[in-house]
Amino acid sequence: MFSPPLLMRHRLRHFTVRPWDDAFGEAGHPEVLLGTAVAEIIRVRTDGTAALVQLADRRxxxxxxxxxVGGRTDLRRYANRRGAQSDDLLERQWYVDCAYLLSNVRGPRRGAR
Structure with a gap:
């Protein structure tokens, strides 16, 4: 007898990297990214040209x-790679800071809604 497929408990992971588009607004203080509202601005780069944010969908x-844009683990790995590749000290420090902050972000507890 055929049984129904098991429900998957994980979501598909999407990691997106693309050039900044002026249609997104101001990079240092974004409000909506790729159709999803910014829930929290975690850090703004010292020169105001970039930000680390959490989106309403928890990405x-x-x-x-x-x-x-993506999950915190994927974004942390991306920040580590970019920081290691950068020759600019300010840019390298920005990526190191973001990687550190992403490694210390606490997600929702299991079972919490």
Missing amino acids: HAMTGAILA
Whole structure:
């Protein structure tokens, strides 16, 4: 007898990286990214040209010359890679700070809604 498929408990993970578009608004203080509202601005870069934010759907995003959106683990890995590749001290420090903050963000507790 055929049984119904098991329900998957994990969501599909999406990680998006694209050039910043002026249609997104001001990179240092975004309000909506890729159709999702910004729930919290976690950190704004010292020069005001970039931000680390949490979106209403619990994903995180880094704004600036490039927009990167995804889960905190994927975004932390991305920040570590970009920081290691950067020759600019301010940019490198920004990515290091973001990676640190993303590694210390606490997600919702299991079973919490």
